[in-house]
Amino acid sequence: xxxxxxxxxxxxxxxxxxxxxxxxxxxxxxxxxxxxxxxxxxxxxxxxxxxxxxxxxxxxxxxxxxxxxxxxxxxxxxxxxxxxxxxxxxxxxxxxxxxxxxxxxxxxxxxxxxxxxxxxxxxxxxxxxxxxxxxxxxxxxxxxxxxxxxxxxxxxxxxxxxxxxxxxxxxxxxxxxxxxxxxxxxxxxxxxxxxxxxxxxxxxxxxxxxxxxxxxxxxxxxxxxxxxxxxxxxxxxxxxxxxxxxxxxxxxxxxxxxxxxxxxxxxxxxxxxxxxxxxxxxxxxxxxxxxxxxxxxxxxxxxxxxxxxxxxxxxxxxxxxxxxxxxxxxxxxxxxxxx
Ligand code: FAD
Ligand code: NAP
Numbered sequence: 001x002x003x004x005x006x007x008x009x010x011x012x013x014x015x016x017x018x019x020x021x022x023x024x025x026x027x028x029x030x031x032x033x034x035x036x037x038x039x040x041x042x043x044x045x046x047x048x049x050x051x052x053x054x055x056x057x058x059x060x061x062x063x064x065x066x067x068x069x070x071x072x073x074x075x076x077x078x079x080x081x082x083x084x085x086x087x088x089x090x091x092x093x094x095x096x097x098x099x100x101x102x103x104x105x106x107x108x109x110x111x112x113x114x115x116x117x118x119x120x121x122x123x124x125x126x127x128x129x130x131x132x133x134x135x136x137x138x139x140x141x142x143x144x145x146x147x148x149x150x151x152x153x154x155x156x157x158x159x160x161x162x163x164x165x166x167x168x169x170x171x172x173x174x175x176x177x178x179x180x181x182x183x184x185x186x187x188x189x190x191x192x193x194x195x196x197x198x199x200x201x202x203x204x205x206x207x208x209x210x211x212x213x214x215x216x217x218x219x220x221x222x223x224x225x226x227x228x229x230x231x232x233x234x235x236x237x238x239x240x241x242x243x244x245x246x247x248x249x250x251x252x253x254x255x256x257x258x259x260x261x262x263x264x265x266x267x268x269x270x271x272x273x274x275x276x277x278x279x280x281x282x283x284x285x286x287x288x289x290x291x292x293x294x295x296x297x298x299x300x301x302x303x304x305x306x307x308x309x310x311x312x313x314x315x316x317x318x319x320x321x322x323x324x325x326x327x328x329x330x331x332x333x334x335x336x337x338x339x
Contacts, residue, residue: 003027003037005067014070015055016118018235019310023050023068029093030072032146032180038069039148039178049148050339051178053120054095057127057237059336061310071122076102079183087141089183092122096129100217108186109213110139113193116224118231118238122179126170127335128163132220133196137163141183145170148178165272166242166335174337192216198223227298235304236295240317241275241332254328275324275332276300282323292316314338 009026012018025047029035042049048066052058055070073093080087086108090099096119100111113134117124125143128135140163143156154177162169170177190213194200202219203211211219229236246263251271255261258281262274279285279299286296291308292315295301302313321332 002031003029003034003041005041009068011055011060011064011068014052014068015058015060015237016231016235017059017237017304017308017310017313018231018306019060019304019308019313021060021310022063024063024065025067026070027067028070028072030074032073035069035071035073035146035178035180036151038067039146039151042067053092053123054118056118056231057123057336059237059310059313059334059338061314061338064339071120073122073180075181084188085185086188087183087185089181090121091181092120092179094121095119096121096124103184103186104214104217107188109188109190109192110186111184112213112217113196113199113220115217116221121182125161125163125168125179125182126337127166128161128168130166132199133193135163135165136184137161139184139186141185143179143182145177145179148176153180165245229295229297229301229303234295235306235308236301237336239275239300239335240302241279241300241320242335243272243275244330244332245270245272246330247271250329254330273330278324278328278330278332279320282320282327284320284323287316289316294320310338 004027006026009023010020011023012020027038029038038049050064050066050068052068053071071093073091075091076094077089078086079089097116099121100115103111113132114129117129117131124136128137140158145154147154199219202223208215248269248271251263262277263271265271276299284294285299287294290312291305292312293303293305295303302316317334324330324332
């Protein structure tokens with residue numbers, strides 16, 4: 001028995017919103033054996049199991065009547081290297097950004113656009129994390145998960161993960177798959193993605209005409225640091241809403257009244273609207289009610305100024321959803337996982 005169970009633990013340090021709720025039981029998993037022990041405890045004592053990583057995509061609205069298992073497994077290894085492409089495997093509990101930095105330090109590119117995303121490697125496939133035109137599906141080479149229903153291990157290929165915009169099989173079948181380790185195919189030859197948002201502009205401002213993957217990572221870190229609140233200073237879970245995919249007919253209707261509408265045509269004919277733009281147009285940018293608010297620089301980010309509860313944040317989110325639906329006929333879907 002290596003699992004250290006603690007009772008009535010505050011989850012405030014374990015969620016980036018800094019919401020203060022308690023876990024009935026709390027433990028950290030440092031090995032596959034710890035994970036299996038937690039599953040066995042959960043079954044034997046009829047206590048639900050909630051697996052978390054860095055807690056950067058959670059909205060906790062009440063005390064958690066469960067065993068909260070925080071993934072803290074460590075390990076990064078090279079599985080294959082053909083001189084051009086390298087397959088790396090990382091344990092679920094590895095922190096995402098240091099892992100990205102590790103690949104760059106080895107001269108491997110592919111993950112640079114995903115720099116500075118908080119959280120763990122194991123949670124990254126859950127919503128197919130994405131930023132600046134790259135999603136993990138673009139560099140994904142497989143993962144190993146434990147089927148919580150049968151206790152069996154299963155390897156998943158790219159096709160089996162159903163990755164989509166901020167979505168995956170693991171999110172669709174929430175609570176079934178416990179991701180233990182993830183594999184990535186990264187390159188010794190750089191294929192950089194610079195055409196998204198302000199990335200190339202930032203590099204140009206820095207006088208960099210022929211960037212390396214590390215230059216791209218640094219440029220993205222500097223853009224993110226300017227625009228996004230640091231959860232260590234101001235509680236938040238990143239983008240609170242997904243960017244809605246709407247028909248081109250609806251996008252055209254909105255544009256008639258709002259010529260400045262920010263939208264990106266998709267391959268399937270739909271248009272991805274910038275949810276942050278809609279929220280800002282509706283006047284919510286910088287709004288504050290008690291300690292729950294909308295960030296003053298990025299209206300897609302809800303923030304906790306100190307003592308906001310999960311329910312207060314949820315209430316604010318629902319007010320925004322209702323307003324956007326009434327003004328633009330657009331449904332905003334929440335991104336963080338609510339418990
Ligand atoms: P948690 O919040 O701990 O968990 C998220 C979900 O995954 C929960 O449902 C949990 O039960 C489940 N889970 C966690 N670990 C496992 C596991 N090993 N096996 C099975 N299920 C598991 N996201 C983006 O996509 N792009 C961004 O650019 C981005 N920027 C962000 C910026 C900020 C400032 C913040 C606060 C968040 C941002 N996010 C972004 C959201 C978040 O960082 C990611 O979704 C991240 O992958 C969450 O990782 P986590 O370890 O914190 O997961
Ligand atoms: P931004 O650059 O201000 O752009 C606003 C929105 O427009 C983004 O959400 C993005 O959608 C979309 N967009 C911009 N350029 C695009 C292009 N060339 N093609 C298609 N869509 C485009 O966004 P931001 O808020 O500063 O975030 C920058 C990047 O980091 C985005 O990719 C964003 O998703 C990611 N991010 C995510 C989170 C999170 O919690 N999920 C938090 C912070 C940042 P997409 O979001 O679909 O890319």
